[in-house]
Amino acid sequence: MSKRNAWVIGLLVLGLLALAGRYFYTHLERYTEVIDHGPSRIARTNPYLAAEQFLRQRSVPVDVTHVLSDLPDARLDTRTLLLLADRENMTPRQVDRLLNWTKSGGHLLFVAEQLWDEQKGRSGDLLLDRVQIHQVLSASLQPPERTNSTPLKPSSDLLLALLPPAESPQLTKLYLENESDPAYFSFDTRFHLEDPKDHAQTWANSEGSTHMMQLVYGDGLITVLTDSDLWKNNAIEHDDNAWLLWYLTQDSTVTMLLQTEHGDLFSLLLRNFPQALAALALLIGLLLWHTGVRQGPLQGTASRARRQLIEHLHASADFILRRSGQSALLRGLQQDILRRARLRHPGFERLGVADQWQVLARLTQQPTSAIGQALRPRPNKKLSATEFTRQVAHLQTLRNAL
Template identity: 25%
Template sequence: MSPRWRYSLIGLVALLLCGVAAAVFLHNYERGSEDITLPAYGEPTYNPLFALRETIRRDGGKAESRRQLDLPSMRLHPGDTVLMLDDPRLLTPTQVDDLLEWVQFGGHLLLRAPDTDEALDGDTNNLLQRLGVVTHDALARCQKWQVPGQESHQEFCTGHRFALDGSTRVERRWGDGNDDQTVAWARLRYGAGRVDVLGEMDFLLNGENDGDTGLRDLPHRDLARLVLAPNYGKGTVHLIYAMEMPSLWKTVIKRGWPIWLPLLLALLAWLWARSQRFGALLPSPREERRSLLEHVRASGELLHRYGKAPLLYDAVRQSFLARLRRRAPVAAALSGDAQAHAIAEHLQWPISRVQTALQVPPSRDDTALRERIRLLIQMRNQL
């Protein structure tokens, strides 16, 4: 079979296999779509009233979100609405007076009932005391909420309950039972304005993925419009979602751990590397117990003891010749008797004395060794 037909056959088989694989895939699978709710990011992660603000804006109203209550910058008007999530007992006396003065001329204030606290409830100038609202530790009971065309809902199943002392006129109330001693929601008249106190505000918050639908549920949106009804569409709705700022250290520890934890580990590693170690990890270096001169003398004695005296003489002779090459290069270039005569003439020494110094002494003749080394040192020093 020619290469052309062989390659054509291989290509045909590969195309057939691809067709079979595609047919099997299309037979076993079909295209479908699925809606997946992605987790929130950005402002909805820290602003629980983000969905309410966007809903009001889409309805054509004006809404602003704020972390703290700032009355001078808010510039409230009689047709505005203020909704606060945090404990209203944390307001300063000046803020309480300004809010009540604004409500008295047509403002609408929404508050969430807090839990009982003797330290905070004892303040006669707090906002709840001025409105005749008394905190109560009764257990919350679900309230039925029915919207035409929708399934029945249960609202105010959590949160706190409160009571009214009768000092403020009640326009609307939603009690817990027949006796109505505890209230889940009340709308109070204060001058020309209104104050709504709610046992909980979960239906006004952003919807979560764990079953808390928030404003995603139609009955919750209907109840939100009922709560915001007095000034809805008239002025600006100010949503205060975090009056009490969290502690800086608490925020750093809770949310900043991806940064401070590696830095802390790096700091501990650096401290460990720089700290003093107990116990030697490496052996201490041996200290030198002798001077250099002692080592040289000991080496010479060892060579002399083992009959290596010519090595000692040769070392001194090489030292002399090295200086001779620097000081009298002409004499150093010679050899034999000519070199001896040149050295003697240069040093003004007898020729016999120079020849004696340049002769290698016998191995066991200590006297001759010392004499020749002495002469070489003298000659070296005189160059």
């Protein structure tokens, strides 16, 4: 092929590629696809993350803690504690600390966790029992009478009323002064709060059930809810749930005590490093197999009549070698030599090491260097079979000479 033909073919190929590129470019269809990866890991471990961010957007200072010992000082400024953590293991001392904090001027908001037990006279929720509020199932209540909604006159600026049956009976309705339209909240209507001692100054109801109560406690305020699910990530945007959270915490510094679902160390390692854990388990198994005592099938006890003395000696020596190693056998021979030397030479044990070697050299007709090499302490390292046999033979020669 001539050089001219090669140039022509190259230009034709480039032209075809250009035409193909122009065709595909003019026929491409651009589109945008949004892939939903679900909530982030922080949102999965903190169900109230949206509530926390909402308050910060509303310029409400928010602190998050996971331990009850980090309570802020309610005497310095207005403080609101959202006790959203699980209180199953709360102690009476912790309850006293919370109530004393509230009495000094704090605003404590918590969720009733247990139902009132008439027979026991308590619910088991220490904090709820101390404020003398009862929680019962709404299904156990008598049907409410059909009356017109009458606004209540609480001590605060909240004005709450019963929700008429015709208007969304599953929602809790709240009226404010100078407002014609109420606010609606999606509390769990399966539960109902009772105030047998008439301590509550304000409350919020759905049809026939009470879901929020507020009572003055010393210089502070206590708010009791039937549930806080309306402020979780998947529900706070519904109805006026977010507004209620802001209304209860406005003009204060908020501390959220959360029960974040942190897994233990093993579960975290299992989720993030399963291959490493499997390799570690395999390595530990191999190490145990290597260092473990080898055990075979059980053998019947042999007749003592067939064993000779030499067999017993071999078996004993083999047992000591396997269990205690070479050092124990060599040390036994050395001690036997010294014991025989004490019998042959009275006062041998009171001599110095060099003098003892001189006496042994004279008794065994061996050079002092050979005596020292035989009786010198051995390092704890395994000898080769040849070296070990040589050492044993040397010691046995000295012992036999005595």
